[in-house]
Each structure stands twice: as C-alpha cells, then as structure tokens.
Amino acid sequence: MASNTLIRAAVLGASGYTGAxxxxxAARHPSIKIAALIAxxxxxxxxxxxxxxxxxxxVPKLVTADEVDWSGIDVAFCGLPHGTAHAEIKKLPERVKVVDMSADFRLRDxxxxxxxxxxxxSAPELxxxxxxxxxxxxxxxxxxxRIVACPGCYPTAVLLALLPLMKSxxxxSEDIIIDAKSGVSGAGRTLKQNILFSEAGEGLSPYGIGSHRHVPEIEQELGAVAEMPVRVNFTPHLVPMTRGELCTSYVRLAGKAAAADLRKALADAYATSPFVRVVxxxxxxxxxxxRGSNYCHIGVFADRLPGRAIVVSAIDNLVKGSAGQALQNFNLMYGLDETTALEQLPLFP
Structure with missing residues (x-):
C-alpha cells in the first residue's frame, strides 16, 4: 500500500465505549480517514x-447504517452488541473488510x-x-x-498468558482455575442497575458464576493447542474502577516443569511481540x-502448593482487550507496522 493512501473507515457502534x-x-493513525460514524x-x-x-x-456526525455510502468505505470497525453484529456485517459489500469487536464471529462452532x-x-456463510x-x-x-473476530477482553488476558504454556x-489441560477482575466499562455504556455508582462503588462482586460467555472462547483456544477438549473454572468479578482487567490463573505443572520454565516459555513466545511484556x-x-495502553503484562509465580504455579496477566480492557487489539489487527490486514497509532505508553497514576 502506498504510504500516502488513506484507508476510509466506518465505525459501527460509535456511541459505545469500545467505539469511542x-x-x-484511529484519529491519530496516519493511514486512516474516519469516513462514517454509525450509532x-x-x-x-x-x-x-x-x-x-x-x-x-x-469527524462526521453520527448516522444510521442506511445513510452511509458504502462504496466510499474500505474497512468497518464493528463495536455493536453481541447478537446484532452478524446481521449488520452480512449487509456490507464484500469488498469492505471487517474488524469485529463483538462476539459474533469468535466461536468456531x-x-x-x-x-x-x-x-x-444469521451469517453462517461468513x-x-x-x-x-x-x-x-x-x-x-x-x-x-476479510473478517477478523477480535477476542473478548477476558480471553485476551487469559489466552496471552496460557496459550504458550499449554502449547509447550x-x-x-486439567484443573485450570481463573480468577478474573474487570473495571465497570467492561459492562458497556447501556444503563444497568448493577453498574450504577451506588451499586458498583466501594465493593467487589462476582458475576456470571459458572456461566460467563467468555468461557467457551477460552476453552476453544486452549483446546486447539492442547489437541483435546479443555474445561476451565472461570469466575469474573466487577471492580469499582473504570478501566483495567487482571486475570489470575492457577495451573497445574506438567512433568518436572517449574515456574522458571513457564516464565522462559512466555518470554520466548513473545520475544518479537511489541505489546506483551513478561515482567x-x-x-x-x-x-x-x-492503563490506557495496548500492553499486556504477564507474571509467573511459584505456588506454595507443590506442582502448581500462578500466572497473572493485566491489560486495559478497552485497549488491548478491544479497540487497541482491533487497530493492531487492522495494521496487519493492511500490511502496516503492527504498532502504528498504538505506541502510547500507559497512563500513570
């Protein structure tokens, strides 16, 4: 692609947190022109x-999808709610590439x-x-x-930590326990009682116990590298902060492996990955x-229980867990440097 070529992008679900x-x-991406905002x-x-x-x-005003001249759009970033994205994506011209941040194309089955x-x-053909x-x-x-299904925020943090360890x-593959915690923005911008300030502030609460929708996604990917079905125990928690996600995975070591072996395997796996840091x-x-960055930090610790280890991973759920990863994938789809427009450092304090 010529360096002076602008890729015309539409954002579906532009009024949500991931869309924002x-x-x-994308507004600071040298190769993107935001041509349509749909909400x-x-x-x-x-x-x-x-x-x-x-x-x-x-940028343009917000419009409906029907108002967009899709002949002038090259790529669509989709931040629509789960269960609605596939119906909209199948309406798009075949020439339009799609980076989907919903769950509608993540599960292979x-x-x-x-x-x-x-x-x-509604779009099995896609x-x-x-x-x-x-x-x-x-x-x-x-x-x-043409269509890339960005992982959920929890699977991103968990899989970056565990996939290299399972693969090696x-x-x-048994007895994996994942304790996950996310900021309130992970619940979206729609008004819900449980995320009101008086409900979510000054407390910590689990949700989706034994039934969170990200579980099959985690099991799908771990099972693919293990070459066998994998079941995990996964419990997410709502933390009274806006951004951030931390997943603590308790794993059973195989053979004579030690925590140091896990750390080395992760370091080797991500030696050329600009956004994954093994601390x-x-x-x-x-x-x-x-916070505010596209980085994932991973740490490995020996458990006091023999034969076990603890793997901790942290991301910003809206960046590496969603919009940042979407832009990272966009860069790959268009042959651009993977880090383009994602170089910002974490915001602290």
Whole structure:
C-alpha cells in the first residue's frame, strides 16, 4: 500500500465505549480517514455531543447504517452488541473488510454460539472465513483475512498468558482455575442497575458464576493447542474502577516443569511481540501499569502448593482487550507496522 493512501473507515457502534476508544486511537493513525460514524440511537448528533472528550476531532456526525455510502468505505470497525453484529456485517459489500469487536464471529462452532448467545447465527456463510483475532497467535491468518473476530477482553488476558504454556506442554489441560477482575466499562455504556455508582462503588462482586460467555472462547483456544477438549473454572468479578482487567490463573505443572520454565516459555513466545511484556521475576502485574495502553503484562509465580504455579496477566480492557487489539489487527490486514497509532505508553497514576 502506498504510504500516502488513506484507508476510509466506518465505525459501527460509535456511541459505545469500545467505539469511542477506537475513534480516539484511529484519529491519530496516519493511514486512516474516519469516513462514517454509525450509532442508530444518536443519529444526527455530532460526536462531541456524545463524547465531549473527542471535541477536537474533525469527524462526521453520527448516522444510521442506511445513510452511509458504502462504496466510499474500505474497512468497518464493528463495536455493536453481541447478537446484532452478524446481521449488520452480512449487509456490507464484500469488498469492505471487517474488524469485529463483538462476539459474533469468535466461536468456531455455530451450535456453541447459539447455546451461549441465545440465538442462531444469521451469517453462517461468513462465519467459516472469519479469523480469530488474537494478534500474537494468528498474525499470518489475520493478514489475509476479510473478517477478523477480535477476542473478548477476558480471553485476551487469559489466552496471552496460557496459550504458550499449554502449547509447550508445561501445564496440565486439567484443573485450570481463573480468577478474573474487570473495571465497570467492561459492562458497556447501556444503563444497568448493577453498574450504577451506588451499586458498583466501594465493593467487589462476582458475576456470571459458572456461566460467563467468555468461557467457551477460552476453552476453544486452549483446546486447539492442547489437541483435546479443555474445561476451565472461570469466575469474573466487577471492580469499582473504570478501566483495567487482571486475570489470575492457577495451573497445574506438567512433568518436572517449574515456574522458571513457564516464565522462559512466555518470554520466548513473545520475544518479537511489541505489546506483551513478561515482567521480571518478583514483579507483580497490575492494571495501573497498563492503563490506557495496548500492553499486556504477564507474571509467573511459584505456588506454595507443590506442582502448581500462578500466572497473572493485566491489560486495559478497552485497549488491548478491544479497540487497541482491533487497530493492531487492522495494521496487519493492511500490511502496516503492527504498532502504528498504538505506541502510547500507559497512563500513570
């Protein structure tokens, strides 16, 4: 692609948190022109009216999908709710590439999708060609894809930590326990009682116990590298902060493996990955160390229980867990440097 060529992008779901972060990042991308912002419920409004922090951007007003001239769009970033994205994506011209931040193309088995998302998939003809967008593990496939299904925020943090360990045979495929915690933005921008300030503030609460929709996604990817079915115990928690996600995975070591072997395997796996950092021994990953950035920090610790280890991973759920990873995948799809427009360092304090 010529360096002076602008890629015309549309953002579906531009009034949501992931849409806003995608716009924030893409606005400083040297190869992207934001040509359409789609938000049905806010159609006709300027973006600054919905997100005042983006008032400095020169972007189009929000419109409905029917108002967009798709002949002038090259790529669509989709931040629509789960269960609605596939219906909109199948309407798009075949020439338009899609980076989907919903769950609608993540699960390879359509029966599993229907079971966990409460309805049949309306675009099975597109489903087969969609590529799972965990950037560090599917780079080659992403680069050739028309539709990339970005992973959920929890699977991103968990899989970056565990996939190299499972693939190398250093951990058992059994008895994996994942304790996950996320900021309130992970619940979206829709009004819900449990995320009101008085409900979510000054407390910590689990949710989706034994039934969270990200479980089959985690099991799908771990099972693919283990070459056998994998079941995990996964419990997410709502933390009274806006951004951030921390996943603590308790694993059983395989054979004579030790925590040091796990740390080395992760370091080797991500030696050329610009956004994954395996922290030094004794350093504890924390959400405040990755806030606002596309980085993932991973730490490995020996458990006091013999034969077990603890793997901790931290990301910003809206960046590496969603919009940042989407832009990282976009860069691969267009043959651009993977880090373009994602170089910002974490915001601290």
């Amino acid at each position: 972060d995608l716009i924030r990042l 049905k419920g806010h159609a006709g409004q300027p973006l600054a009216q919905v997100f005042p922090h983006l008032v400095s951007l020169d 359509l029966g599993t999708y229907a079971e966990w998302y409460g309805g049949e998939h 489903h087969e060609s969609a590529v799972y967008g965990l950037t560090e593990h599917y780079r080659d496939a992403i680069a050739k894809a 045979g250093l951990i058992s 030094e021994e004794g350093v504890i990953p924390a959400t405040q160390h990755v």
